[in-house]
Amino acid sequence: MCGIAGFIDFSKKSGKDILQHMTDVMQHRGPNDAGYEVHEHPTATVGLGQRRLSILDLSSGGHQPMHFGQYTIIFNGEIYNFKEIKKDLEKLGYTFQSGSDTEVLLKGYDAWKEQVLDRCIGMFAFVIYDARQDQVVLCRDRAGVKPLYYYWDGQTLLFGSELKALCEHPQFRKEIDVNSLSLFLQYSYIPAPYTIYRQTRKLKPGHLLTVHLNRQELQELAYWNVLDAYHQPLTNLSQHEVIQHTEMLMKSAYNYRMVADVPVGVFLSGGYDSASVAAILQAGSGSRIKTFTIGYKEKQWDESAEAKKIARHLGTDHTEWIVGPSDALEVLQQLPEIYDEPFADNSTVPTTLVSKLASRQVKVALSADGGDELFAGYNKFNQSLRYTRFSKRLQGLLSHTMAMLNPELIPYFNKQYNFASRYEKMKLIWASGQPQYALKYISQYLTESEVNHYLQVTPDKYRTNFDLNGELNEVNDPLNKLLAIDYKTFLVDNNLVKVDRATMSVSIEGREPMLDHRLVEFLAQVPASLKVKDNVNKYILKTIVHKYIPPSLMDRPKRPFIAPLQEWFRDELREQMQYYLAPGRLNKTGLFNAPHVQQLMNRYLLDGKVSHQKLWNILVFQLWYNRWMEKL
Incomplete structure (x- = not known):
């Protein structure tokens, strides 16, 4: 696991000193080694930098940039099946000087070009x-586990594992994209390919970006798309065969993620996803695997007791940390540095803390993101289908009727929690009449019309993967269509960002065993009737987990892995919120309608009938702005 950074400067003004600054600002991603090289091409200066966190081949043999023939590579990630690929290359006559997967990837590229990716099981950028071909190729893994950002102004291309690397280059212009800010306020993250900065993009998962040096052109190409898996015919395997094959793929995927030359552990929340990882790995291990859990002093949010029971049943070497508001306050100040783009998932706090806990004992930690998308775990999928089950005519009538009423004037209901927002969402859902748009509106904390009240400027509308239309017409059933959308939105740009930055902030590698593309592709072809059966979400996964852990330890209401911000905001974090959301500080940005934000905060503090996430999103942006736009 590493951090990579660099530039392609057609003005030839960039040198090694700039490259070193871009690379070293990500020292937390790679504290063990560093490499910097500047190559002079006839048309451009090409800078390649890398910070290394040694996980495979701890020797100097894994140093980067790495060379072979006409190629130079910088690499962030892991190719878990590199030993198998290495054997295939040896049959072709290739020899190796190290035990690193980087050398295997580099020589695999020499042998098969981009087709080497078809052979790779892993996460990478x-x-x-x-x-020789006068080009530079940027690549991101299928799921998007590893990040890669780039900035292009027509003259200079900058790239890096984190935005902070781009900010170190003097040509980078830190101009806020108001359209992206609108998306952030809606979702609490910025969906790909957009970022908070203008002219700056996230390289989309499963994509290659080729820079043709002689033509000074960029060409983006998809080599893998999860929709292709969902477009395949549904499997005709029986329920028993589906469960059997799924478990086999899970075992293979999970065991691959244990490949390392350093200690490995597992984040255990107490839910089915992480329990499946711990259970399968412990069952196949001759020693006790390490598991880590965060708990809260506020009992209604605390799952540590359940996680401890599961760990005791499995026999893992378990460590827990019960945290409180003071721990959260410390992390709060670090969030803008860790997440150098506005990012307001409120599980950033526990994820950062559990990463810190694990870093005391291991260098690799397995998370379990993707379980809800692959196995249909979120209630929002059920809601999206349930709300749009009526005829299009009836839904249109309901939406039309709602548009005639002001929710603030409806007695009794106007006093209920977040009623105006929920009313607006239902109006939009019934106006669309489609489950996929129901999912979009359910996923929003602020609707687009609400955002316009909070901003002084009116943003343009960016199209995101929530707006897929023709691309989904052939998807095999309504539920799987929703899973595909969530995979391409919330999973990639929220959950994977959260884990990557939290783990890397303490220099440990986060791995995602559930996102093995073989498991993803197979489950995409499994019908909805097996994913949700007898009103039981995650039926397949639960059946598998119950082979290892009794249902009595697992079956309880689903509880999200989040921080109790609702309580903390009214107590220990209240002062922070009032400071950063004060009119003077809001007006500094020139973006927010300060009186409207103040009204929202005052109402929240008065009766709590407002969603705290709306305030959290604005607070996080203010913290980010203070760090990245004011402190220049």
């Missing part, structure tokens, strides 16, 4: 400079 890499850049290859091909001196």
Whole structure:
């Protein structure tokens, strides 16, 4: 696991000193080694930098940038099946000087070019400079576990594992994209390919970006798309065969993620996803695997007791940490540095804390993101289907009727929690009449019309993967269509960002065993009737987990892995919120309608009938703005 950064400067003004600054600002991603190289091409200066966190081949043999023939590579991630690929390359006559997966990837690229990706099981972002073909290729893994950002102004291309690397280059212009800010306020994250900065993009998962040096052109190409898996015919395997094959793939995927030359552990929340990882790995291990849990002093949010029971049943070496508001306050100040783009998922706090806990004992930690998308775990999927089950005519009538009423004037209901927002969402859901748009509106904390009240400027509308339309017409059933959308939105740009930055902030590698593309592709072809059966979500996963852990330890209401911000905001974090959301500080940005934000905060503190997430999103932006736009 590493951090990579670099530039392609057609003005040839960038040098090694700039490259070193871009790379070293991500020292937390790679404290063990560093490499910097500047290559002079006839048309451009190409800078390649890497910070290394040694996980495989701890020797100097894994140093980067790495060279072979006409190629130079910088690589972030892991190719878990690199030993198998290495054997295939040896049969072709290739020899190896190290035990690193980087060398295997580099020589695999020499042998098969981009087709080497078809052979790779792993998570990765890499850049290859091909001196003979006069091009530079940027690549991101299928799921998007590893990040890669780039900035292009027509003259200079900058790239890096985190935005802070781009900010170190003097050509980078830190101009806020108001359209992206609108998306952030809606979802609490910014969906790909957009970022908070103008002219700056996230390289989309499963994509290659080729920079043609002689033509000074960029070409983006998809080599893998989860929709292709969902477009395949549904499997005709029986329920027993589906469960059997799923478990086999899970075992293979989970065991691959244990490949390392350093200690490995598992984040255990107490839910089915992480329990499946701990259970399967412990069952196949001759020693006690390490598991880590965060708990809260506020009992209604605390799952540590359940996680401890599961760990005791499995026989893992378990460590827990019960945290409180003071721990959260410390993390709160670090969030803008860790997440150098506005990012307001309120489980950033526990994820950062559990990463800190694990870093005391291990260098690799397995998370379990993707379980809800693959196995249909979120209630929002059920809601999206349930709310749009009526005829289009009836839904249109309901939406039309709601548009005639002001929710603030409806007695009794106007006093209920977050009623105006929920009313607006239902109006939009019935106006659309489609489950996929129901999912979009359910996923929003602020609707687009609400955002316009909070901003002084009116943003344009960016199209995101929530707006897929023709691309989904052939998806095999309504539920799987929702899973595909959530995979391409919330999973990639929320959950994976959260874990990558939290783990890397304390220099440990986060791995995502559930996002093995073989498991993803197979489950995409499993019908909804097996994913949700007898009104039981995650039926397949639960059946598998119950082979290892009794249902009595697992069956309880689903509880999200989040921080109790609702309580903390009214107590220990109240002062922070009031400071950063004060009119003077809001007006500094020139973006927010300060009186409207103040009204929202005052109402929240008065009766709590407002969603705290709306305030959390604005607070997080203010913290980010203070760090990245004011402190220049």
